Amino acid sequence: MTTIKYELNLYDYIRILKRRKFVFFAGIISGLLFSLIYTNLQTPVYQAYAVVKIEPALIIPGVATEMLGWDMLHAVNTEVKVINSAIIAERTAKKLGLITENTPKDLASSIISSIQSKIQAERIADSNLVKIIATSSNKYEVAKLANTTAEVYIEKGVDDRIRRAKELREFIEKQLIDAEQNLRIAEEKLRKFAEETKTTGVGGQLAIELLSLQAKRDELLKIYTEKHPDVVLINQKIKFIEEQLAKLPKEEIEYARLTREVKLNEELYTLLAKRYKEAQISEADRVQPATIVTYAKEPTSPIRPNRVTNLSLGGFIGFILGIIFAFIVEHLDTSIATIEEVETYLGLPVVGVIPHIEEKTKRSHKFLFWEIKDEVATIKNKLVIYHSPKSPYVETYHTLRTNIKFSQEHIETRGIVLFTSAGVGEGKTLTSVNFALSAALAGVKTVYIEFDLRRPSVHRWFGVNRIPGITDYILGRKAYDEVIHTTTDFLLGGLEVDRIISTPGLENFVFIACGNIPPNPVDLLSSAKTFNVLNELKEKYDLVVIDTPPVLLFADALILSKYATYVILVYRVGRIARGALKRAKDMLTSIKANLVGVVLNDIRAEEMEPRYGYYYAYKYYTKEK
Structure with missing residues (x-):
């Protein structure tokens, strides 16, 4: 198995994020939702604070202050510890009426500890101002708790000052x-x-x-x-x-x-x-050693959880997770995303890149709560006849035809081009139809054969009957003129008159439906009759285009590829694993099929790399008025 190695650049990372945008945005949304749920589940915490001014010279009266050499720094820091002490918490609880003399000791101790945990005093810078902060889940109690603590502290300071003064007087006496x-x-x-x-x-x-x-x-x-x-x-x-x-x-x-x-x-x-x-x-003298400078006010909003911060953090984490998940999904994705990967991995050139076309037709049918889109109307929007002949979308098919024609040293003037894919949903049928139509519009006499006998659908696009078709012609049940469909049949089948009139060259296009599906399609395709019919059509038309079932599911494409002048493998980016694509390529080359290259289908402009910048024009030019 070939290992793809190339250096990733900034655009590669951006391209990956664009490809995995749903995963990326899912990560962001998940982060935001998680943070929102987490924030809403958190109990709001409120905070209020009072500011007191401490006068160190008044803490210890008279001679003691001078004798002890009391300095402001030591005094204020000591008072901060006093405010945070259990003594102040006990006095606060008593003043608030939370405990009395008859309160059980264990309950009183629990209440005191609770108040002590809610109060935090801290010095403001190098000043003699102290901030008393109360924190609680009850927004109505925090301001009262902070103010009461400040008042209790001042009352205790007055009591302590009087007690010290009395003790000093008695000692001096x-x-x-x-x-x-x-x-x-x-x-x-x-x-x-x-x-x-x-x-x-x-x-x-x-x-x-x-x-x-x-x-x-x-x-x-x-x-x-x-x-x-x-x-x-x-x-x-x-x-x-x-x-x-x-x-x-x-x-x-x-x-x-x-x-x-x-x-x-x-x-x-x-x-x-x-x-x-x-x-x-x-x-x-009952002078207060501290005064309340600022009284606490009832808070208007909680300090925790911070909704803006949490959502910002959740969004950022989600952003990071989105990137991680996007790259994990990209790493686990075994499909191939770029031209460089396809060419390196398969060893085949990319002969065409078909851009993504936004749906213009909105025809749908409602069934209960679901809206079922009209498949035929959706496909018609993507047919080249519904686009300007000079549009880049049509030009991609002209480029594809040119690349196929010049892919060999010996150029065939007439040829059979077979389209197949590794799996279902790759867009091979639409690609082959548009390829045939673009050739016809360019003046090339073209016949398109619906050889996908397993899942025929093209006849519905043109509004013609599936029977009779190619199988009936091979088996001799119907004549050539009875199985071919031309412009007249398309008009009767529902193709708009103005569309046919405004599309010069459509008369060069002939369509042959699949016809009756035989019990064993492989036997029919392997017969000499099929070979003879294809040679006959090759002589009548400049170009024969064949649509076949997926290679990995049925042997039809392998059998018909022996008759084809050119074999094209259609791949829709991100549709199947790279191993399956490689297996399809190996199966075709093992039977000596002339596999000239790969067509990348349904490519969005933002998924292309700058080195293939000319494809970016599709996104602009295909917005036809």
């Missing part, structure tokens, strides 16, 4: 009491020591001055290093005072120590007293 006691003890010690020792107080003054210098140095070190001139100067002063203190008597040194202790306790007490007042103010 306890420290303030201790500091007051320590100050009194230190003052009492200093007083008693002064009374007992009668010191001058110089040590105390130096101690106070030393504390002041040390405090200044600490402030400078926050800005400068140890080597800075100001720091160096203060260190020198501190060293000098320390040396002065060292030279004082023991009593003065102790007095200086006690003085420093009193001073330190005073400063601590003053600081705690200030913080205590601030804590009291914070505890009384």
